[in-house]
Amino acid sequence: MKFNTIVVIQCRYSSSRLLGKAVYPLSGIPMLIFLIRRLKISLPENLFQIILATTNNSTDDIIYVWGKSENIPVVRGDEKDVLKRYIQTLKEYPAQTIVRVTADNPLTCPEIIKCLVKKQQEQNADYAFCENLPYGTASDIFSYNLLVSLDKEIVSAIEREHINLHVLNNIKKFKVTFTNATGKMARPDLNMTVDTISDWYRVKALFDQNEKEPWKITLSEAIKRMDKSSL
Template identity: 30%
Template sequence: MSNPLNIGIISQARVTSTRLPGKVLLPIGGKPVLQYHLERLQKSNLPVFIATTTNASDEPIVAFAQAQHIPVYRGDEQNVLSRYYECARQNNLAIIIRVTSDCPLIDGDLISAAVQNYSLALDKNLYYSNCLVRTFPRGFDFEIFSFALLEEAYYKATRPAELEHVTPYINQNQSGQVRLGHFTQPEDKSQYRITLDTPEDFELIRILIEQYQAQNLSAAEIIKLLDAHPELVRINAQVEQKKL
């Protein structure tokens, strides 16, 4: 695959989860959640890497990724920033797209469109995402930034939240050099939640996949489906996102 800009998607994944243990390996329709996530990312036609931990409990993630021919980097459980840095460094990535594995219906085509916008800017200090100004449902999240910004965060970030959540040092512009860019859509659909963190989230995603084949739908089609079915939205409407 041609990748002249050395762009890669790094997805963080681990088995331990306080609210829904083992969530990324839970089966839906005969496949683990992680497989839907990876298949959706591969629609972007960009290389995908998994950054997991050195914990023995994450051996199943490593085994699954290897079976799918997805490269894996293993590092510190708490210092996720170091995991991203080492994964990007070892794979010579100049531009990193950060996603999380609890988004099984993430849209690779959305990521492709965002990468096109990012690439046109020709700005290594640009942080570009659909997370800070949120118009897409939670579950389609991605962040795009240069290795230069990641490297600076790796060497200079010190707060636990900066290490665990990878990008706060960058998107809070601690260096004073970062330019923020926002990938948005005209209509705000941020009230919808299609990420996996609780049993209620799992139930919604299970129904979307098993009854509506959402794994084959675009982000716009999934949003349209939720617009038409408020009873589905209510399944996890009360779930609160964990704070950084």
């Protein structure tokens, strides 16, 4: 079955700033599995296919196993050339719209994904993003044509690793659409990503150890809990 939209979770064990952060638990659940379940319950499976894109390194065998345990496809490819990994994913799972999600953002907001995909498709945009959300809750939306053209154009190692960088640095070259978070969601002062050990402690503190289905937390509830947290 060909999906119109694929959601690609990029993940590798060998993070330079926090080794193995994908396995760090939130409410007793590895962060990667937390994120997969969060996306699966909110994104209709007839419209969105969730795919895990990891590396060929043996250290990422556990990432592969966890993806398979959650019944999602897993694509393995180059560690540093993330763009190449996305192109490989597109060859195996063709789609017109690609959502980029990083595994260090367990509180990525599925509702924002749906909003951005709708906007990107309605406007036939190359790229879509949302501003003013808490750091670590947003995602990037790419068109198929944009990713293919970036793969042909980009030679810089840093831009091939961080695949949105070239677009953001050359935004006038592309048809870009964006939305601004408003109201209680407009909290760019909050950091919900997990990039360091202190980040993990801060996000971990939002959940009880035995909380039932913690991945169902809404972004507004996460904001409320973080405002009350002392970390």
